[in-house]
Amino acid sequence: MVIRRKYDARCWLVLAWAPLVAIFLVWLAGCGKTRKGSESLYIYCGTSMSTPMQEIGTQFTDKFKIPLEYNLAGNESLLPQIELTRRGDIFVCHDPYAELLAGKGLLEESVVVGYLAPVLVVPKGNPKGIVSLEDLARPGLRVALGDPRFQTCAEMVHERLEEKGIKDAVLENLVLETRSHQELGNAVKLGTADAAIVWNFIAVMNSDSLDPIWMEEKYPEIKIHICVLSCSENKEQARKLLQFASTNESQEIFKRYGYR
Secondary structure, three states, rough: OOOOOOOOHHHHHHHHHHHHHHHHHHHHOOOOOOOOOOOOOEEEEHHHHHHHHHHHHHHHHHHOOOOOOEEEEEEHHHHHHHHHOOOOEOOOEEEOOHHHHHOOOEEEEEEEEEEOOOOEEEOOOOOOOOOHHHHHOOOOOOEEOOOOOOOOOHHHHHHHHHHHHHHHHHHOOOEEOOHHHHHHHHHHHOOOOEEEEEEEEHHHHHHOEEEEOOOOOOOEEEEEEEEOOOEEEEEEEHHHHHHOOOOOHHHHHHHOOOOO
């Protein structure tokens, strides 16, 4: 049975309204308040970057005594929140969201702190002998992929499968489709899928139970950005965090978690 995170018409109505409700609640929570003069920083952080960013944030707070507040969600959910509320100080995101932020006049400055890349993951020892994207089209193989409606990684992979003419065959083997990279990795760890394609950091964070298979395919370079928002009323503190995250020590944290 294929498990897909697909939804019927009623669920789609809920999904369509949910981001608007969430944005309204964010606006309502901040209505009537001002961050001007506050020493704390409000950080919008994509879930794909949350683990290393929070470790860097803890070190930053320990050193500078500046508290941090996090809003963790998908980049596609955070950008409209920033646009609507015009509040907050930092946006940690991957391509193309820094460019979209700039297009909306909300980017003050940014630094690149790492890179994301798609990688095949298989159980330790690679029992199925998977070595390429083409192997995912083998009859009977159980494949887990991201949902291209929500994942940049999945969108690129689907395009590549289409180019190779194997998309239909691979989708015949699909047993799980979800927006969560960790959920894809878990499917392979638990034995409900034989292979999945995820961002590179998932392979490193789960190296005790997963083996990475680096594919020959060349994908667009996906950069991780830490952005100071132009709407920030704490730009001095925000720039201090930007500089701290740009140090070799901080970028080593991203590398340790598998972000190239």
